[in-house]
Amino acid sequence: MRVSFSSSFRVPFWYVLQPFSDATIMQYVLLIIGAVLVNNFVLTRFLGICPFLGVSKDIPTAGGMGLAVLFVMTCASAVTWLLRATVLEPLGLQYLQTIAFILVIATFVQFVEIALRKSAPALHKALGIYLPLITTNCAVLGVAVLNVQKKFSFFQSVTFGFGAALGFALALLIFAGMRERIERAHPPDAFRGVAIALVTAGLLSLAFMGFAGLVKM
Amino acid sequence: MRAMFRNRGGVHPAYRKWGTAGAPIEALPLPKTLSISLAQHIGVPSKPIAQKGQKVHAGERIAEPGGYVSSAVHAPASGVVKAIEERPAVNGKYALTVVIETDGAMEDHRPDEADWTRLHPKEMVDRVAQAGVIGMGGAGFPTHVKLTPPPGKTIDTLILNGAECEPYLTADHRLMVEDAARVWEGACILRKILGASHLRVAIEDNKPDAIRAMEAAMKGADDGVALVILKTEYPQGAEKQLIYSVLGRQVPSGGLPMDVGALVENVATAVAVREAVVAQRPLLRRVTTVTGPGIRRPRNVLAPVGTPLQDLVDFCGGLTEDTVKIVVGGPMMGVAVATLEAGTAKTTSGLLALTRRVVPQYQSMPCIGCGRCVGACPMGLMPCTLSEHLEAEDYEAAEELNVLDCIECGCCAYECPAARPLVQHMKQGKARVATLRRQRESQAVK
């Protein structure tokens, strides 16, 4: 059986074993800050809007969702990187990337769902349909794909995934806090509900534009 | 000496005391009927012992205490009990009321008989209880209960409350000016009952004549005594605020003044205690300030307990045409009443008639988040957030934000530019949270 090794991807997979050799810790910190604030997945890249609007009604649920996504994103970016570096790249099967990544993400999401049902049934119930929907959360797939596009190393990928999830959780929590207060305020009838939520989301996004240029990515 | 501590929050409303601050206390001619509510105090309502149709003489007991935290009630004048039924009280609620048709004879004039310095504190507390003395500053907590702290609690400082921070009211002010000697004697009696080493007489600096009068009365007092002059501010006369102003001690959330070794008594209560201890005279009359732009001749009136509000108003020249609101108590914490039939209580320190000019019909608007109420709240609460929670009926969130600490002083509503009924929110919220808490406790017991 002939296996063709791709030449475009130069970094061997055992690079995993040499962390921090060519990137200083500062770079990792900048990577996280960039993913959380400058290029926030929800508010700047507009990925993962569905759970952002769906589970931002109260802070505890939003926090639960943030943690679930944090777990899925970090693990998924690690496993997808490994999958690509060890299996897809060497076999020249990059075109299968999307299917393979979704497979991995779906596994993690299912895992989270099973674990949550056991450990936090109330949260499981509150998240409802939005928990399995993390599978189709474009932010998760987006992280995996961006890792490939930016040619990140393994640790950079994991850091980026972690930072992106942090940014997602941050946006979700801020938005949930705002919506909790808007719930109690009295917007004009025409604005009540989703309308004022969308306006608020837009304003929040505008506010995050203020971070542009903070870190050069 | 000057007070050294400044309270957090507070407001400076227009005090408008000039109408009655110089007016001497005048005795009201005995009204034809007196309706004496049996729920004037905090705690269990009193149990009537007089019968319908019975002839009572002045100072005769007409109701027994209904429990431990309760108080006795006496007939302020002799006459016939016309009815014992539920009638509106000055706080707007219906309560069992004894209606007496008076026959013109006022109270008996029992002479001073006892030298209180020889009496045992227990005996003195007993006399206070017999006389039905309750806190006359407004809350109406039975004084004898307050004077018997549970074992283990010691009270080192007694504060005599002559702050009278509510606008319009001058009843305590005039009492201190005209009757300083009895106020002072009452304070000394209270101090002896409690065994407190320190006594502070606290007066706001907008009452210089009261300060002078009290100073004169206190001449020759020992080192444990001091007169504290407070900078005028509302709600400085509130128990917890006064303790902080005078002593710099903060009563913990949900705690009582005795937790920090202090006890506050109103000047009118001190006089009532003196009368009870020295002459065994029950609490039958009190000074009420009848004032406000709707009253033709504002006065400080010495009236028997149970005087119908209408009689007070008539004595002071009646109401002007444009009067729209009658408030019992001060303008900040008082309660608007629907009828002038109700009889005054032992706690009624003022009767205000307000005209259309000073009672604009506000339209309450949504909170604009300015935070002025937070700055004004003397208890350090967040009335804006609390009222939003209470509007959404989220009582658990309100409890977490310590709604029960609210003293209903009205500073938040006074400051609110959106004219939100914040105090009413708090009152209702406190009632609901207290009920929920009781339910939880009874469930926990089960």
Next chain:
Amino acid sequence: MGLWIPILVIGGTGIVCGAVLAAASRFFAVHEDPRLEALAELLPGINCGACGFAGCSEYARAMLEKGIPVNLCKPGGHETVSRVASFLGVEAVAGERQVALVLCKGDDAAASRSTLYNGLADCAAAELAGGGGKDCRFGCLGLGTCARVCPVGAIEITAGRLAVVHPELCIGCRQCVAACPRRLIKMAPESSLIHVLCNSHDRGPLVRKVCRVGCIACTVCVKLVNEKGIRMKNNLAVVDYEVPLDNDEVVSRCPQHTIERRRLKKTVEV
């Protein structure tokens, strides 16, 4: 050969993932009574709390695990109780459907309001502030606290500021009964027809002063039915719903028109 490699790769990945999930589901297995979901489905699902539990699924769990009686669901009525009973294989006797009834007829046209209440639009708050302007101390304040807690919107506040329950919509959850600060909403069995719509225990002259349709304790109705079905209780005629009563004379002879004939049964749709 070129086709097999991708198939094997994706298939292999899938198998690995499946194995991981299988292990996880065994490790995190939740033992749940399969009947629970089916039982919760049988309940109305409006989570009104009338049964005393925090929602329908909690009640279902309580029935399964603690053997709580099956006839506590009030909104579901007879049908639900019998369905639940047959599902669990137990006998259950459902009580008659109960309907909330506001015991006050005094709208603004009939009962006086001599003072202006300018506070919170909430009955409990108004009651604390001295009665919300209504002169009758037992009557409906009409600020809609009951209507706000009603999960099905069965209570209407009329233009005359009076709460009226629409019996065909009422599910009998008793939320309004608990919410009313004046305690003037009572439950009546749906078969009952004659109702005394007043809750005032004041003496007749006092009632007449503040309300045109309040019970003045004249005892005409009580004498008509010979104390069977209506009795005097502290200056108020009170219907005893245990006794079936269908007497139009009571309605026509009431001098204050306090007594009304009102059908509470759901109208049958044709």
